[in-house]
Amino acid sequence: MAEHEAQVQGHCDPRFAAVREAFEANFRDREELGAAVAVTVEGRTVVDLWGGWADAERGRPWERDTLVNVWSTSKGPTALCAHILADRGLLDLDAPVATYWPEFAAAGKEQILVRHLLSHRAGLSGLREPHSFEQLCDWELTTQRLAAMEPWWAPGTRSGYHAFTYGSLVGEV
Incomplete structure (x- = not known):
């Protein structure tokens, strides 16, 4: 060998x-x-x-x-929770995210669907401004910044791994 x-x-x-x-x-x-x-x-x-x-x-x-580390192992259970809610009729995967999170409609995100979040196609694969690990653990700060930011690309047109934003995006919905 x-x-x-x-x-x-x-x-x-x-x-x-x-x-x-x-x-x-x-x-x-x-x-x-x-x-x-x-x-x-x-x-x-x-x-x-x-x-x-x-x-x-x-x-x-x-x-x-x-x-x-177990960074991405939480994405599966997070997605499973969203799909259980959808199965129970409590979450519409084809609804705009702003239906559940009104502040999210800012900066051209009013047409982003829940399914775009779940499939890493929302254009929010990272935050535009510097964001430390400590800040990432601050739920309110992270979700406020995600709600306020403009997508990196037109949602639904491409995929980009939402490594650090997935939990906050899907979790806030």
């Missing part, structure tokens, strides 16, 4: 061999640095894999207990 070749370790139930193959392909074909994946079915762990490197220099192997 080459000195900096990623190794995948852990357990994978044979029924989920395709998961292991896809995970390994991330390192082999897509230049993944380091990652872990776990899958539980009916309370039983059927996939628990980790591999690659915990540092950009590829000097520290990714271990079973390597700590990572």
